[in-house]
Amino acid sequence: MDTQVTVRRTDDRLVVRLTGHVDAAIQRDLDAARSAAAGAAASAVDVDLREVQFFSSVGITFLLLLAEDAGTTGDRIRLIGPPPLVREVLVLTEVHDRFEWVAAGAGDP
DSSP: OOOOOEEEEEEEEEEEEEEEEGGGGGHHHHHHHHHHHHHHHOOOEEEEEEEEEEEHEEEEEEHHHHHHHHTTOOOEEESOOOHHHHHHHHOOOOOOEEEEOTTTSOOOO
């Protein structure tokens, strides 16, 4: 599976889809996605993680920065279908409670 960062708008939500390896190699793409989210004037941001195969500290930082940006408007970031490896990393780093968790298939973007 290719590593990709894509951003698209659906109604009033912005969807950031991450696939493959979320690490330093895609830092520029993550920065661009964060900028797009900040400038989108969407009411909420969904991060689709269903196809993530590796999740480093770069991914954690990306999610925390998105949450910080959204916090200024009172929104929470929704994590869509995070695989066990992402859940484990976010729980171990004790940042899991900063996000709304949505199972794959429930509210898919």
